[in-house]
Amino acid sequence: MKEVFMGRAENCLAAPVIRSLKARAKQLRRHVLRMAERVGQGYVGQGLGIADLLAVLYFHEMRYDATRLDWPDRDRFVLSIGHYSIGLYAALAEAAILPIEELDTYGADGSRLEMCGSETTPGFEINGGSLGQGLPQAVGMALGVRLDGRPARIFCLLSDGELQEGATWEAALAASHYRLDNLFAFIDCNNQQADGPTEKVMSIEPVEDKWAAFGWQVQRIDGNDIASILAALEQALAAQDKPHAMVLDTLMGKGVPLFEQRAKSHFIRVDAAEWELARKQLEESNKEMDKNG
């Protein structure tokens, strides 16, 4: 199957576009549950929380060729937060870059789908996981494609906790100094990090003000609302001469109430008996979302 995504549909905020992206996000969440259930644990909360953004990027915004991952003009998705790999595996499988069946190997010994994502997996642009390294590399890529006059754009996913890493801000300075308007940073603000709520561990608010002060074009939106993500991307694409930061307020475990409530921890443990309930809840919440448009 050859899938080449060449960017947006004409009227990107039209109801059919939103409906189809919601269906994709739903499918990504199913993949996330499938992976996490197999291994009995994992970053399921993060995978569910980021599904809406990945649906928009991989099935609407980004230009790439699933059969030619090294296409020099491709848009690049840079996953700085390697532990979100479960979400990206779901998107890559849905985009026909990974075989769907391979999702069952998530976190298994010898698998290409590592718990903390790396270039072992096709479709990964960097070795993520040592936090603070994604944005510097994304800046290098944005400079590189611009030097070559390529239309490629760089989409980098960071977390709120990762904003505590100094290197993120070194890179933020450089991006605005070099006016990298082909660079998009998404900051997933779920207020959770390894040692607890981000606001308790080391407060990073007001996040938008920080990025604005560093010279970025900034928007803060509901990161679980596909229409909002689409509208924000439209605005970002229209803004030139500045890199773009999109602060996404997301809910860990989004779509599965059982996990939404438990999403007070960075790494969710799930009893074997709970997976069936989780799957049922996902289908129910999907129906609910459909009803609400």
Next chain:
Amino acid sequence: MGDRTGGASNTGVTGTLLSSDTSEAETTALAPFGRALVRAAERNPRILGLTADLGRYTDMHVFAERFPERFIQVGMAEQNLLGVAAGLARTGFIPFAATYCVFATRRAYDFFAIGAALARANVKVVAGLPGLTTGYGGTHQGIEDLALMRALPNVVVIDPCDATELEQTVAIIADYNGPVYLRLLRGQVPVVLDSASYRFELGKAKLLREGSDVALISTGLMTARALEAATRLAKSGIKAAVLHVSTLKPFDSQAVLSLLENVRNVVTVENHIITGGLGSAVAEVVAEVGLRIRLKRIGITDCFCASGSIPYLVKRYRLDPESIAAAARTVLGAAEGN
């Protein structure tokens, strides 16, 4: 601008005051790295130059002046320097990132380890002020960088002897696809090796002088002092071989072993702490094959070094030719005592 000159000058132009020249060398070459990078970049348009506010102090300014559109200044941010370099390598460029050894390793090690080494990205780190080539003390002297870089998988580690070798190395690593850590000699750099006859080869040690009594195995600028020590030893009838190991990784075990097959009295000589660098590499190779040798390691022992003039430091920490010759005599004395 930051006051991190590592020398006594703020002229902004590398010259004698910012020189790596710590000896009484008869011949020197000005900014061999910058000039060699310009030559490589003239034939390869994918080469870029980067620095973190040390362009003038790493000879990168020579490249920046010739190719301003291919020069990227990241400001005083070494983690970002190596992260950006990794990103550029991923878009098919060949970034040469210049800073000091201490910043490339201590400050930004993880960024090189993950962005370049793990990814096998085509990043060249060019690192100034190796060992005791600055009088600025513990903050600026890169005394353990070779140990750190040697420990990283996938990385080529080079400590060149002089201007001749540095120039040849730049051309060769530009063509080599993979991460490289190159120690830099800047400013007025001594010319020790004959550019007509010497040929740097990646991963190959070079026997610069034959000798049957004692083997001096050296790297970096210490090779000049090892050669001087060999000349002094010859005056007292001691025949010293000098094996120059500029590529620390991959390590030319074969060259070391074939020399030590015949010469069992050994002095290793490095501008670096004696753990984890050349001395350790020789000891590892020799111990693994079970060769019985007498070994003395010349280098910085387990300490951070003081500030001061370079000649003072070189003498104080026994990195001078006389200390090398003395170590050779000690090793030979032990041999006779057997």
